Amino acid sequence: MKKEAKDTIIVELGQKLKEYPHFYLVDVTGMNAEDTSNLRRKCFKEQIKMVVVKNTLLHKALEATETDFSELYGALKGNTAVLFCETANVPAKLLKDKEIAKAGVPSFKAAYAEEGIFVGADKLDELSSIKSKNEVIADVVALLQSPAKNVISALQSGAGTIHGVLKTLGERPE
Structure with a gap:
């Protein structure tokens, strides 16, 4: 990938980070094309913007913002998708959905809610019940x-x- 394309992706991710007050990081390793399409459809129905991104580009986009996202850097391993949303608990409920949970993927890595709240991978149940x-x-x-x-x-x-x-x-x- 050329440097110009990478810079464009970093800028677009930065704009999405400013536009949406909440986002989730999920691991999409092991998802086939059908599972990915189903997840994208469900995200679209729930008004969630799903973006599969390289960890290094996401890391640079997070660093370029005014907010300190250093607590999320440890979760940037494997294949990462970012679920951007307006309502904080909607992606958690989506990830707890029986059809999606049955496949075991995607797995929840971390989340960020407005006002600087960082949540680790062990808190998916709490997020879905809030x-x-x-x-x-x-x-x-x-x-x-x-x-x-x-x-x-x-x-x-x-x-x-x-x-x-x-x-x-x-x-x-x-």
Whole structure:
């Protein structure tokens, strides 16, 4: 590969590192063409950008950024694919998918989440069980709405009860 092509790849990787707040490093060693195509299709459906890259080029792209990615350098061995995403837990759930896990590849190496959180290969289960930001917001909204719904329900049922009592009292002979 010519130096110009390598420089172009490094710049493109640098742009993706800036564009996406989260990325996963996975080992794609041993994946055949069919498995790779299936993984790419699933990544596309989940809005994950999958890029298979040489470790040295990825290392240079990581070094060229303003963020210190030195904790990930040890994971740059073997055949590496980078899964870029907007939501941190989506690739973990994809890697835990039964079809993908059945084949045993790709294997999770490391991950980076915005705000400088680095995760090693032993934390895939924890990553897949963590709720995304949108899921947490939805849970908070549901919790906040619950007391209001209870009060409204009680007021509505109470209004019917009061109306019934008043009607009964009104119909009673004196």
